[in-house]
Every structure is written in C-alpha cells, then in structure tokens.
Amino acid sequence: MSLIRSLRLDPLPVVTTARVELRPPIASDYEQWATLRGESRDFLTPWEPTWPGDDLTRNAFRHRLRRYAREAREDIGYTLFLFGRADGALLGGVTLSGVRRGVTQSCALGYWMGQRHAGRGLMTEAVRGIAVHVFETMRLHRMEAACLPSNEASKAVLRKAGFSEEGLARQYLRINGQWRDHLLFAMLASDPRPRA
Template sequence: MPIRIFQTGLLSPPAIRVEGEGVFIRPAQAKDWEEWAALREISRDFLVPWEPTWPADALTRTAFQRRVRRQAVEWREDEAYSFLTFERRSGRLVGGIGLSNVRRGVAQMGTMGYWVGKPFARRGYTTESAKLLLNFAFGQLGLHRVEAACLPTNIPSQGVLEKAGFTREGYARGYLRIDGRWADHVLYAVLKDDLVG
C-alpha cells in the first residue's frame, strides 16, 4: 500500500528531498525558475531533438509557475511525480526526472522520463537520479513496474536505462510526438523484484 506524502489543497509539490551520493532530487519550487530557465536555454539545441516541441513561452516565469502548480495537482492526485536533479556537492541544477502516467489498480506502474543540461551530460547524474526515482517509486509509492522509452538513435539514454536496471522489452512505432514528428521508440521496463537485493 503506497504512503500518502502530500496534503489536500497543496499549491506546490511537497518539500521532500531524495539524497544520493552525487546528486539529490526534489520537486521544483518557484525559486528554481531562473536557474531552470538558464539551463534549459543553454541546452536548447541539445534537448530539442529528444523532447516534445517547446511552446513559445516555455522558459518564462509564468509558464514555470503554471508547471509547478500543475505538478502540485499531479502529486495530490497520485498521477505524476516530477523532480529536479541537483549536484549534491555544489547544489547546482543539472537536470530533471519524473514519473508520469501513474496507474493503480491491477497495474501499479508509471512511466519515467528525464533530461539533463548539456554542460552536465555524460557525468552519471541522470543514471543516479534514475536510481533514486526508482527507489521512490518502488518504496514510497509502492509501484510494481516502471516503464521508459527513448528514441532508437539516443544511445546515451539507452545506456542510462540499462545502468539503472531497466530491460529492453520492445519497439513501438510512432510512439510519441517528439520535436514535432511522431517517432518510433525503444521500450524499457524494470520491476520492483528486479532490484531487490
């Protein structure tokens, strides 16, 4: 049975922090906007090929505040859990990770997604944050399965998933609309039992 970690009427996600060796993850707060927008802006060309099309106001304070409010609702409704990833030593924002499309009942699963800023790519931050998110998903939320998908050409992302304990399960044609086009994806999943011990 999952533990309820949020309160009714929450206007922002709860103030929790999941600690790792090199990184920690926590929900976004209004104060994160400037650092978040700056990192996303300098990483735009690096991120755009792997993400849904950015709206014109993607990096504005107003859009970020809407995002934080929406994330609070998602936490409260047990629909999604979004985090930012920070380097533990310096406290610098390095990326983000989240669990979306949470399904309960007979499924008990969710879908993991993540991003990393260009200056911090290939340093192991995303792999560690993925492991922290899995601990949260299987421990705090009581999920049984976490899924993830990435473009077949995104070899670094496949490496992140495999290092975090995911198994490649298949291939989905036209799976998600990425950078304005329907794109095929490689499908991965990990079960709680895969990580026991």
C-alpha cells in the same frame, strides 16, 4: 475523491544519492531552470516535444508548478528537479507520470539533463535513486521508460540503471514535431538493481 486528496499524508518526495538530490521544483528555481534549459536547447530539442514559444518565461514556469502540484496531489505524476549535492546547481529533471494504482501499480519515467552536466553518470545515479523511491516508498510494481532508438546516451542510462528493453513502439510519441518510434524499457520491483 476530494476527501481522499485532503487526507493524503504522503510528503512530496525528496530522493538523495551520493552526488545528487531530487526534489519538487519551487518558484525560486526559475532562474537556474530557465538558464539551464535555454543554454541546452539545441542539445535537448532532438529528444523532446516541440517547445512552446513562451516555454522559458516566468509565467510559463508558474503554470508548470501549478500543474506539477496538482498532479502530485492527485497521485498521478511527480516532477522532481535534479541538483548537485556539492554545489546545489540544477542539473536536470526527472518525471514520474501516468501513475496508476489498483491492479497495475505502475508509472512512466522521463528525464532530461542540462548539456554541461551530461556524460558524468549523474542521471544514471538519479534514476537508480528514483527506482528505490518508486518501488520501496510508492510501492509500485513496474516503472516504464521509452527513448528514441538513436538516443544512445538514454539507452545507456536505462540499461545501467537496471531497465530491460522490451520492444519497439511505432510512432509512440510526438518528438520535435514528428511522430517517432521509441524503444520501450521497464523495471519491475522484483528485478535486481545494479549497485551504485
């Protein structure tokens, strides 16, 4: 296994669209990340797992970066930060987790957007861009996503990006301290993708 990891030549992804760029986070992103997450806490809390008490500290961010790098090396997950191409401002983030190869060839998509950047279509654009990467570069067959039934903004992002709703998963994820039902969405490599 370690030999395979050491021979892996795939670069970490950088995905660019008309208005956004997605790339792996680096240590110098900490200030922007902590500021954006901190000012968006009330906006994000209803849709995310409970934040640890030290979540926004520099030390916790370093631990995140190490975990992200390990997951990418092992080809099991990829975390990307979303930046505006015009000004380089951090907008949010996208995660491809649970990457499975073999007969499954799939991953799960997650994302977050800073409150001040929400509602401008930037996440929809980012998800469309990441879909191209997932299907054309990673050569996966299926990308899944889940959101709370009450999260109208997230449902809109997924539908506009070309995902199909597949059903309801009861008590699927622990969000803000409670097990919550989620709507399941998926996109296949063979599905038509909407134009930007």
